[in-house]
Amino acid sequence: SSVIVTDSNGQFRSHVEFLPMLEEDEKKKDGVEAIGFTVDKEGSIFLTMPVLFTVYKFSRDGKLTSFGRPGSAPGRFGIVAGIASDSRGNLFLADKLKSVIMVFDKDFNFLTEFGRRGSRPANLFVPDDIAIDRRDRVYVSQARRRGVSVFGIAFP
Secondary structure: OEEEEEOOOOOEEEEEEOHHHOOHHHHOOOOOOOOOEEEOOOOOEEEEEHHHOEEEEEOOOOOEEEEOOEOOOOOOEOOEEEEEEOOOOOEEEEEOOOOEEEEEOOOOOEEEEEEOEOOOOOOEOOEEEEEEOOOOEEEEEEOOOOOEEEEEOOOO
């Protein structure tokens, strides 16, 4: 997986190759690919890699950090997909297997999750991609012709 960074006029600034940065045992796993992608307001790049149950953060200073552990408990990863950040720097992560959106703070601490598999309005069915607008409304695309669900998020 690689990313090309441009300025606001589309002029090339840099190129980042992520796979060479991974640990040797991570590189050897079959099917390693980035699925989710976002850039936060500080310019950090986030990638989700479902096979590794991991979210990677590449900060503007070139530092690579990661978080994630497999499991079914809240805050653990099933099949991670889309990722987005809100105005506070919180990360929202779609989990296809668990059919939830997990929320982590900027330091990768688990805050909450919402959704659940089902057909009611607040439920999700295999959430895939996620976007957050300037008013911190969360848009979640889903499988099975469920379309896009919109959530308003309020933090104390």
